[in-house]
Amino acid sequence: MTIETGRRSGVGESVLRPDGTLKVTGEFAYASDLWLDGMLWGATLRSPHPSAWIRSVDIGPALAMPGVFAALTHRNVPGEKSYGLEHRDQPVLAVDEVRYQGEPVALVAADHPETARRAAAAIVVEYEPREAVVDPMRAAFDPDCPAVHPNGNLVRHQPVRVGDVGAAATGAEVVVTGEYEVGMQDQAFLGPESGLAVPAEDGGVDLYIATQWLHVDRDQIAPCLGLPPGKVRLSLAGVGGAFGAREDLSMQIHASMLALRTGRPVKMVYGREESFLGHVHRHPARMRYEHGATLDGRLVYVKAEIVLDGGAYRSSTPAVVGNAASLGVGPYEVADIEIDAYGVYTNNPPCGAMRGFGAVQACYAYESQMDRLAEACGLSPVEIRTRNAVSQGSRIATGQLIDTPAPLAEMLAEIAAMPLPEPVAVQADLRLLPGGVSQTTHGEGVRRGVGYAVGLKNICFSEGFDDYSTAQVRLESLAGEPHVLVHTAAAEVGQGLVTVQAQIARTELGVDRVTVAPADTTVGSAGSSSASRQSYVTGGAVKTACEAVRQRLDAMRAEHPGLSLDELLERFGPIEETREYRHRPTVPMDPVTGQGDTHTQLALCVHRAVVDVDVELGLVKVVELAAVQDVGKILNPLALEGQIHGGSAQGLGLALMEEIQVRDGRVLNPSFTDYLIPTILDMPPMRLSILENPDPHAPYGLRGAGEPPTLSSTPAVAAAVRAATGLPLTRVPIRPEDIALTPASIS
Amino acid sequence: MNHPITLTVNGVVREATVPARRLLSDCLRHDLGLTGTHVGCEHGVCGACTVLLDGEPVRSCLMFAATADGHEITTVEGLAAADGTLSPAQRAFAECHGLQCGFCTPGFLCTVTAFLRENAAPTDEEVVEAISGNLCRCTGYQNIIKAVHRAAELQAETRADKEEGAR
Numbered sequence: 001m002t003i004e005t006g007r008r009s010g011v012g013e014s015v016l017r018p019d020g021t022l023k024v025t026g027e028f029a030y031a032s033d034l035w036l037d038g039m040l041w042g043a044t045l046r047s048p049h050p051s052a053w054i055r056s057v058d059i060g061p062a063l064a065m066p067g068v069f070a071a072l073t074h075r076n077v078p079g080e081k082s083y084g085l086e087h088r089d090q091p092v093l094a095v096d097e098v099r100y101q102g103e104p105v106a107l108v109a110a111d112h113p114e115t116a117r118r119a120a121a122a123i124v125v126e127y128e129p130r131e132a133v134v135d136p137m138r139a140a141f142d143p144d145c146p147a148v149h150p151n152g153n154l155v156r157h158q159p160v161r162v163g164d165v166g167a168a169a170t171g172a173e174v175v176v177t178g179e180y181e182v183g184m185q186d187q188a189f190l191g192p193e194s195g196l197a198v199p200a201e202d203g204g205v206d207l208y209i210a211t212q213w214l215h216v217d218r219d220q221i222a223p224c225l226g227l228p229p230g231k232v233r234l235s236l237a238g239v240g241g242a243f244g245a246r247e248d249l250s251m252q253i254h255a256s257m258l259a260l261r262t263g264r265p266v267k268m269v270y271g272r273e274e275s276f277l278g279h280v281h282r283h284p285a286r287m288r289y290e291h292g293a294t295l296d297g298r299l300v301y302v303k304a305e306i307v308l309d310g311g312a313y314r315s316s317t318p319a320v321v322g323n324a325a326s327l328g329v330g331p332y333e334v335a336d337i338e339i340d341a342y343g344v345y346t347n348n349p350p351c352g353a354m355r356g357f358g359a360v361q362a363c364y365a366y367e368s369q370m371d372r373l374a375e376a377c378g379l380s381p382v383e384i385r386t387r388n389a390v391s392q393g394s395r396i397a398t399g400q401l402i403d404t405p406a407p408l409a410e411m412l413a414e415i416a417a418m419p420l421p422e423p424v425a426v427q428a429d430l431r432l433l434p435g436g437v438s439q440t441t442h443g444e445g446v447r448r449g450v451g452y453a454v455g456l457k458n459i460c461f462s463e464g465f466d467d468y469s470t471a472q473v474r475l476e477s478l479a480g481e482p483h484v485l486v487h488t489a490a491a492e493v494g495q496g497l498v499t500v501q502a503q504i505a506r507t508e509l510g511v512d513r514v515t516v517a518p519a520d521t522t523v524g525s526a527g528s529s530s531a532s533r534q535s536y537v538t539g540g541a542v543k544t545a546c547e548a549v550r551q552r553l554d555a556m557r558a559e560h561p562g563l564s565l566d567e568l569l570e571r572f573g574p575i576e577e578t579r580e581y582r583h584r585p586t587v588p589m590d591p592v593t594g595q596g597d598t599h600t601q602l603a604l605c606v607h608r609a610v611v612d613v614d615v616e617l618g619l620v621k622v623v624e625l626a627a628v629q630d631v632g633k634i635l636n637p638l639a640l641e642g643q644i645h646g647g648s649a650q651g652l653g654l655a656l657m658e659e660i661q662v663r664d665g666r667v668l669n670p671s672f673t674d675y676l677i678p679t680i681l682d683m684p685p686m687r688l689s690i691l692e693n694p695d696p697h698a699p700y701g702l703r704g705a706g707e708p709p710t711l712s713s714t715p716a717v718a719a720a721v722r723a724a725t726g727l728p729l730t731r732v733p734i735r736p737e738d739i740a741l742t743p744a745s746i747s
Numbered sequence: 748m749n750h751p752i753t754l755t756v757n758g759v760v761r762e763a764t765v766p767a768r769r770l771l772s773d774c775l776r777h778d779l780g781l782t783g784t785h786v787g788c789e790h791g792v793c794g795a796c797t798v799l800l801d802g803e804p805v806r807s808c809l810m811f812a813a814t815a816d817g818h819e820i821t822t823v824e825g826l827a828a829a830d831g832t833l834s835p836a837q838r839a840f841a842e843c844h845g846l847q848c849g850f851c852t853p854g855f856l857c858t859v860t861a862f863l864r865e866n867a868a869p870t871d872e873e874v875v876e877a878i879s880g881n882l883c884r885c886t887g888y889q890n891i892i893k894a895v896h897r898a899a900e901l902q903a904e905t906r907a908d909k910e911e912g913a914r
Contacts, residue, residue: 020841023849024833026783026823030850033782190787190795190884191850240785240850241884272788431872494848494885638844638890645887646847672792672882680888681879 010507011700014638017499018516019492030238031210032194032269039196039265040069042251042258043116045106045123046277047098050312050347050665051132051148054096054125057106062119067111069262071123076257079226085216085248085352089149090313092224092253098127099148100312100349101666102277109258109266132347132665136309137286139344148312148345155310155343156318158325160397160594163336168301172292176372180289180365181731183659184309185282185650187354188677191240193250193278194269197259204231205256210239212246214489215525224253225260232256236519242493243650244353245279247530248315276670280315280352281660283308283343285324285361291369297377297384301336302329306362308343308351315352317343322463322589323358326398326598330366331408331456332388337397339594347665353530355650356710359457364654364732367453367715371722381452381719382416389454396456399595402602404632405693408454411606411628414689415452421610421624423448434612434619436681445616448623451609451719455711459601459704460533460583467533467600468582470524471501471541475509475549476574482565484509484546487517490526490538495706496639497534501542503635504699508546509553511565524580532603532704535635540699541581548577584697601695605629605708607648607716610684613724618736620656620721625713626687632695632703644709645686651713653678655721659733752816756781757825765812771805772796774812775822783823783853787882794881797854798822804861823853826860835901836860836894845894847885855881859895863902869895 009015022028059071074081074093081095082088094105106123110116131146138145139153147153169175195209204227211217214234222232239246251268258266270278290303306324310317325341354360374384389408395401424432424446433443461467472487484505492498502514519526526538552575556568563571587596608626613619625648634640650658657676661668669675694701714732722729725739749764756779763778775781775798784807787795791809798807799821826834836859839845846852855878862869862877869877874895883891 014844016841017844017846019849020844020846021833023846023852024823024837024841024856025827026781026853028849029782030785032785033776035780035782188884189848189850190793190882191785191848192787239848240787241848243884272790429872431876496847642844642847642886642890645889646885647887649887650884671790672788673790677882677884678887679879679882680875680891683888686887686889 008512009503011503011635013636015499015503015636017496018502019498028238030191030240031208032191034196034208034237034267036196036198036265039267040109040111040262041113041116042255042266042268043108043120044104044254045120047094047101047103047105049098049127049129050101052098052127052129054094054098055128056126058124059106061122061124062108065115065119065122067115068108068119069264070109070258071119072107072257072261076261077224080223083220083224083249083253084314085316086318087314100347102349104254107254107258109262134346134348134665136307136344136346139346140307140342148347153345155314155345156321158321158341158589158594159592160325160328160337160339162397162399165301165303165336165338168336169292172300173295174293174373174376175290176369176376177290178369178372178730180287180368182285182361182364183733184284184662185354185654185658186276186660186675187243187245188675189241189243189245192270192272192275195237195251195255196265196267197255198265199259199263202231204233205259206233207252207256208235208237209252210237210246212242212491212493212530213528214491214519214521216528217249217252218521220249221253221256225256234521236491239491239493242529243355244357244530247353247528248280250278272672273670276667276675280350282354283310283320283351283361287361287365289365289369291373293373293377295377297373297379297387299332299334299388302334304328304339306341308361309346309348310343311346311348311350313350315350317351320358323458324362325594326589327359327456327458328362329397330363331390331454331604333390333394339397348662349660349667355647356707357531359455360711360714363455363711364715364718368718368730371719382412385452385454386412398589398598400597400599404695405630406602406604407630407693408604411604411630415606415608415626415628418608418626418687424612434614434621435617441614441616445614446612447615447724449611449613449720449722449724451716451723453712453715453719454604454606455708457603457708457711458599459603460531460536462586462599463588464586467527467537468580469526469538469541470578470580471538471545472523472576472578473505473542473545473549474574474576475511475553475569477566477569480566481513482511482569484511484514485517486514486542487523488526488538488541489519489521489523490534491519491529493529495529495643496636497529497538499639500535500539500635504539504542505546508543509550532706535702536698536704537581537583541579543699544581545577545579548579549575601698601703603703603708605712607712609716609720611717611720611724613721613739615725616740618740622652622684622717624684624687625652627709628689628691629705629708630691630693630703631705632698633692633701634690635700635702640690640705641688643706644688647706647709648686648713649678649683651710652683652717655714655717655732655734657733750813752813754815755819757821767811767813769812770808771810771812771815772807775807781822781824785850785853787850794858795851795854797857797881799857799861802861804858823856826856834860835905836863836898838901839894839898843890843894843897845886845891851881851883855891859898863899867902868899
């Protein structure tokens with residue numbers, strides 16, 4: 001079923017990006033490209049220790065260098081000393097102690113970036129290293145573990161209790177248990193953190209910045225600068241990818257402090273190594289699952305313990321824990337559930353938002369369990385999932401009713417029916433074999449495997465958050481033609497939101513010429529470009545504001561039936577309306593039972609992965625990745641497919657190669673030489689099927705689409721590698737040695 | 748010690764005085780103001796900083812500006828025609844949604860421009876091999892492959908038109 005919206009270049013069409021031309025000519029101004037005459041360059045001195053007391057900081061050597069204009073420490077923070085997304089626990093600059101490697105300690109502004117870097121390095125800091133808390137299990141459960149923060153190491157414990165697992169366990173005929181681990185993934189956007197802070201005549205600051213959420217940045221920056229929010233004005237500069245890593249602040253306050261101190265514009269750009277140390281990552285997870293079922297593969301109970309390592313500061317860890325708990329059994333009908341999800345502080349790198357947000361880790365574990373259960377029951381992976389699949393009318397682990405279409409069984413049937421790729425001949429072109437030209441055999445050890453996985457993701461902010469967006473829409477006559485100007489603060493981070501906003505305005509107002517104004521804080525908050533929510537919430541705000549404009553226009557037309565649209569606008573002037581849009585309210589999870597209608601929308605994605613594994617060399621080549629996703633309503637087919645491709649690639653990366661390796665609290669691989677993301681050689685052709693079963697509560701019936709593919713692609717690839725090797729593979733990313741050097745594979 | 752250098756960038760003779768260790772990428776971006784060339788990893792892995800040196804793709808973050816003295820450089824800003832008409836590769840990446848955030852795009856465009864000059868009608872395998880040294884984090888590469896094939900088509904059409912015009 002589809003909703004007809006049919007307007008040329010309106011909703012439902014593959015309208016091209018308005019910024020596409022600027023991006024192919026090199027004119028699009030990313031935050032790192034900004035330039036003002038006379039500007040200074042900022043640099044950050046960071047802690048080399050994961051945990052230490054600071055005994056002294058001497059900025060004298062930096063200030064003595066020619067070309068240096070300022071060197072600042074926590075003593076120079078004009079207002080609040082700490083900030084944070086949900087809770088202010090992160091110092092702007094370290095105060096007497098550091099809690100992770102890479103924590104900012106001091107700042108420098110100089111007339112050249114190289115001078116600024118050298119000056120920062122010249123600052124003398126006397127550290128007294130202390131024991132670092134690096135084991136999240138110890139942080140969670142050992143009462144003798146040192147505390148990273150005064151209130152202890154537990155950030156959030158969220159239980160889910162449904163029915164009676166103890167009683168249910170006696171009725172289970174098959175029980176499978178497993179322990180799983182997910183490594184620390186990085187968002188690895190290509191455009192590093194950067195921004196330009198310009199001191200203003202009113203004592204405030206204008207900040208041009210690559211971010212995901214202008215207003216929450218402003219609300220964290222202003223108190224630390226000791227300024228009212230109105231004096232901190234943010235404009236979105238070009239964003240080179242985000243994927244969650246720009247939801248927390250990086251250099252925003254630092255650049256502003258340096259600009260206010262020196263009275264000069266200050267630009268900061270992180271290098272790649274600093275970027276790895278300067279933003280939050282995906283929480284690594286340790287998970288223990290127990291699934292009980294009947295002999296014919298129907299789930300009886302699920303028991304799980306999920307420990308998420310939040311690192312040194314809180315960031316969005318509480319919400320990530322909420323997702324892992326509420327979505328912890330996946331899209332399956334289960335009568336009895338016992339989940340305990342924990343987020344803890346350690347002295348590891350801080351973790352926060354990344355595409356999939358807590359649902360990714362749980363999905364890898366519960367899908368691995370479903371495959372174990374399938375094997376124990378003698379069923380196929382598709383059959384075990386189909387037998388337990390939710391549908392409209394089911395309840396998820398929180399007791400929340402799925403009151404919109406959720407055709408999981410149909411999606412599984414569709415993906416299972418897709419044709420499989422041909423096997424690769426043994427004497428094939430080396431480039432077709434795992435490892436490509438690095439292959440040192442002739443493919444004698446190559447085995448093929450096929451794996452399936454499904455995922456369940458919440459869309460928009462959950463648990464009672466006042467999640468809204470604001471849109472200002474102005475219909476006017478420009479050069480004798482009607483024109484629409486759409487203004488929101490929503491961050492275009494590459495996902496294509498600018499395109500969608502214009503499509504909605506064309507559809508709602510029937511006007512071809514639409515401009516989307518640059519995003520800034522002169523209009524109300526749009527909320528974050530995260531949680532797959534912008535099409536829904538900012539799309540909803542633009543639609544609502546357009547409807548308000550149309551209502552006024554209709555009244556004018558009724559009064560003056562003889563006038564054309566342009567004549568009306570010429571005579572009576574522009575029509576402008578601003579509207580806020582909110583989705584259905586949600587409630588926090590019950591602190592004891594985890595129950596409640598905590599999510600506003602649920603989305604499903606299904607993947608099938610086909611891999612060739614060289615079991616002797618431990619090399620994996622993904623041959624094909626297929627996906628079926630229900631998006632409710634396709635707003636822009638081309639852009640949507642791009643989101644599914646990209647999200648699937650990031651899931652593939654987590655399955656096979658992406659991990660920030662942390663030893664004793666220190667990052668071992670902060671570079672693209674050592675942190676691997678998929679190249680075009682790693683990414684197979686994709687086969688997509690996109691369904692449109694509308695959600696009547698959402699604008700146009702749409703369902704958020706950016707994150708769900710990142711959930712299911714990881715366990716699908718892992719399942720395919722298991723199918724090829726027969727190995728349990730309980731940890732992602734799967735490394736070559738996990739395949740080639742395990743006792744099972746050697747024997 | 749600073750060195751005077753002369754580069755022909757996008758057909759224009761440009762002079763700069765640079766320290767011996769100034770990277771070509773920094774010289775283009777900071778000394779010459781051509782910020783279309785992006786720096787993603789600073790050590791030759793991501794390919795975002797790829798430019799054409801005498802027509803051949805090079806990583807401008809792995810080359811000193813002084814080494815490029817006397818050479819011709821084409822950056823993303825120089826791919827379009829003088830009248831602003833987009834090159835086949837530029838048009839194709841925009842039309843096929845071969846970009847999202849677009850940060851990697853200038854590097855891809857320079858790589859693809861050189862590749863299609865050598866191989867005007869590539870197979871899928873040849874395309875994949877040619878651009879395997881450029882990282883993209885947004886697209887999953889599917890539409891980039893389409894864009895390269897589309898660029899080859901557009902290039903062939905443009906050439907046919909030119910030959911037609913020459914007759």
